[in-house]
Amino acid sequence: MKMNRSVRLALTSTAVVFSALSLAALSALPGAGATTRSSDPYLAADTQLSTSATIGGAGSTFAAPLENAAQALYGSRNPNATINGYQAVGSGTGEADIIKKLVDWGGTDVPMLQKDIAKNESSGANYQLSDFLQIPIGLGGVAVPFNVPGLKVKTLVMNAALLANIYEGNVHNWNAAAIQDLNPHVKLPHTRIIVVARGDSSGTTYIFTNFLHAAAPKVWATLAAKTPLSLPTDGIAGNGNSGVAADIENTPNSIGYVEYSYLLLNPTLLKGVASILNKSGDAVLPSIAGISDAAAARPKISPLGFSIVYQWGAKAYPIAGYTWAVIWKNQTTNKAEATLLVKYLDWLSHSGAANGTTAGQDVAALQGYVPLPVNIQALARTTLLQATYNGKALLTTNAS
């Protein structure tokens, strides 16, 4: 078919425009190749590494599901990066490992203090806290489920003083005055309360005891700690969050505390979840919005002041806390590994929404964590910018 010049011009320009549009559409897919939108250049550079390197981390079990899922995705985006499987050995061991330089980063639910350095690792007595950087990488809450057969409602209002008394063995029965006063219209049975807690060292216990001490210091005088609580008589200690969840499900008239994501994994626990009175006087059920509000209520956190329990805010859930990654401030061994480390942690602590990709905090949301608020993501970025290699800043917008 013979075409005159104007028809050919029209066809060619249509084809050009069409292919340009489709190229733009393809590149707008999250994470596919080079992005055309980069409102966050650091995040864009996070998945680009020119030299191959291998890193590994160990520590908190609370962060383990996040780390496992995130590492898989990060490895698929960045072929030069190899991240060894995260070892969920517990926060204390994670801190000891990073002090001994056995791993590249240590995961801990409670940021290290100066006294922790010597306590965890006797060879670390000469190190200063300022030799380390601590980056928030995850946010979670602690729910208080209970199992009272025959109860007509799905939630009971509780406050810190009541919970503290229950865990100390001062409140014995479900229809005690302390519980009935907070729930005046509920018929409570006259049965013994069976207290369930964590028997192993746990960041969940830390957040829970942090809340009890912050909100009811006269009843719960001991400071927050990860070590197992002393249970009252006939209490049950569970092994891990899943152990506690199983014990609560199997034991009638029991009450315990689990990581919020376990409520989503064990829907039978939703039969009874406590609404906790927060600082503003509202009884709040645990939820992603509630935990986000708690985090937003204290935007200026640091490794020395990191507690977000019992904050002001109408809908803030009062039992929440962060999990952290600890790295050495001045990396000295291998530039490629150090670069990969800061890039991975930066990617992990951010959401990819700014660039239209998927990053660590998007993975966290899928795993049952609460995504880090934007200001906390910014805190992670400014902390990581302090990491150096031979005096020069490590985290850059370069793809290297």
Add this chain to the structure above:
Amino acid sequence: MATTPLAVPDPLLTEKSRSFSVKSDWAHWSVLYGVSGLFALICAVFLISVIVSSIPAWRHSGLSLIYGKTWSQGTDSFGALPIIAGTLATTVIALIFAIPIGIGSALAIVHLLPNKAKIFASSLVELLAAVPSVVYGLWGLLVLAPWFEQTVQPALGNLTAHHFPFDPPYEGVGILLAGCVLFVMILPMIVALSRDSIAIVPKEQFEGALSVGATKWQVLRKVVLPAARTGIVGAVTLATARALGETVAVALVIGLNPLFPHTLFSTASTLASTIALQFQDATPLQVAALGALAVILMAMTAIVNWIGRRLIRRTAVKAQFVRRRS
């Protein structure tokens, strides 16, 4: 008719040390001594390293590690008496059930059951002995615990009008459940080992007793069991040692609360399950305290083994005495 007694070598007397001819036997003996020496060395190194790792805890708490009544990691106060009590309680409950039922089953398998049932029962026992402990623990937690909590514990409580030793609350988990799970775990061991030692009692003794007019039950009680006593005591000793040291199965069903068990339904804790549970994230001092628990557990197992060997030796000495006199 007088007969000279057979010169049966007494296995308990040690062999006279042999001097070996350097030319031909040195390779043989050096390998034997070397291998057994290596085994002894490994045992010694293991024992010493566990004891040495627990020294900081002994220095911190002294002997109150053994008689102290509070075990709390949070305050670094280490008193293991409630945990020792929990260990003994679960083991004793398991043995109370396992010894009569185990020895009775072994007797039944060897002497009372018809042939086909004998083979079936033997295979069943060996199958049960091969099941891993954690499976027993899961079964106890998922199957037995709800049944205990809904049926068994209220029924027992009604027997004593909700007083000691069957007081409420009925939680399912506790030392009675742990004792029952341990009973199911050590039963195959006792049955299998007792069965073997009952089976090798010479038929002549059995038939001889029958021929002087003893009933079958009298023969079993007065001839077969005493003759098999060495093997049975050995079986019970091994079973006790396993029950003392059982970790995962007990950890799932005991409630892990390091307080004195005050009723049969209380939650408690045992030495092995405490070590397994509290090891993660422990500070160096707490790890040493758990090492001290390991030392206590090894000491208890050694005492049980020593008692077992004394019982065997007494039986063997008596038998030897009887043989020499006849």
